[in-house]
Amino acid sequence: MDASHSQAPSHGHEEGHASVGTYIKVAMVLAIVTAVEIGALYIPGLPPHFLVGFLIVMSILKFALVVAFFMHLYYDSKLLTALFVGPLTIACAIILALMALFGSYILLQRG
């Protein structure tokens, strides 16, 4: 048995992973959030800054749910979390640095 499966089942997890029921609940949340995101685009009169902020928060939520439950990072070793979150932080920094260098802002327009 490999180390990733060596954790004792707890909180209803199978082999240290989420149960099938949890997977289905997470998928339902993902589907609902996606529907809400798309629906928000068609709400008239929504302030652009609010819409952009809302869409970014919703996508971060979906991203976190997939990583935590489908990729099992919530149940796995903290070393794996560090191995992923470290480069992810660098990637976000690269995006923000490039946007700042090129004067491209999606939330705050240059006045």
Place this chain on the structure above:
Amino acid sequence: MAEAHAVAHDDPNIGVTGLDHRKLGMWAFLGSECMFFGSLIGTYLSYKGKSINGPGPHEILNIPLTSVSAFVLLMSSLLMVLALAAVQRNDMKWAKVWLFMTALFGSGFVGFQCFEFTHFVHLGLTLHTNLFGTTFFVLTGFHGAHVTGGVIWLLSLWVLALRGKLGPQDSLKVEICGLYWHFVDIVWIAIFTLVYLIP
């Protein structure tokens, strides 16, 4: 520490960290992929709105169509974890079904993307048209190539399962393939929001 070394002697794939090398390697690879896609997304956003000629994103992007393909890819992640759960409980009949369905949904996503790219070319947007065309096709094209690679990987596992060469002892192989598959899904979550949804 001594226990960790003892484990390492029992299984050559387990190192001093107590983790399987293959899984550790996949997470390190996914970390590097984060920076790869981060650079492409950063480039797209940096050049957003800076094209001197059309067509631009607001004239060409089809949000309803892409929403369907995004939903298909999102649901393929559910099918992938169902496949892993089936392999772990030695339910190979359902494992084959879920693996094939995941590959099918992935192929559907690639099909949507091929249609979208062809449609855009007919509307006059190519890799050379403007900054939007260049950054859009490079970003989404690399993602599509990753999805295609994932579909081939999934079909390989499915063929192994059909030939009876995949069992619960191989669950780590399915899990590692699943990590890659979920990664292409989360990259699309970011691309879908930043490229398609944000006005």
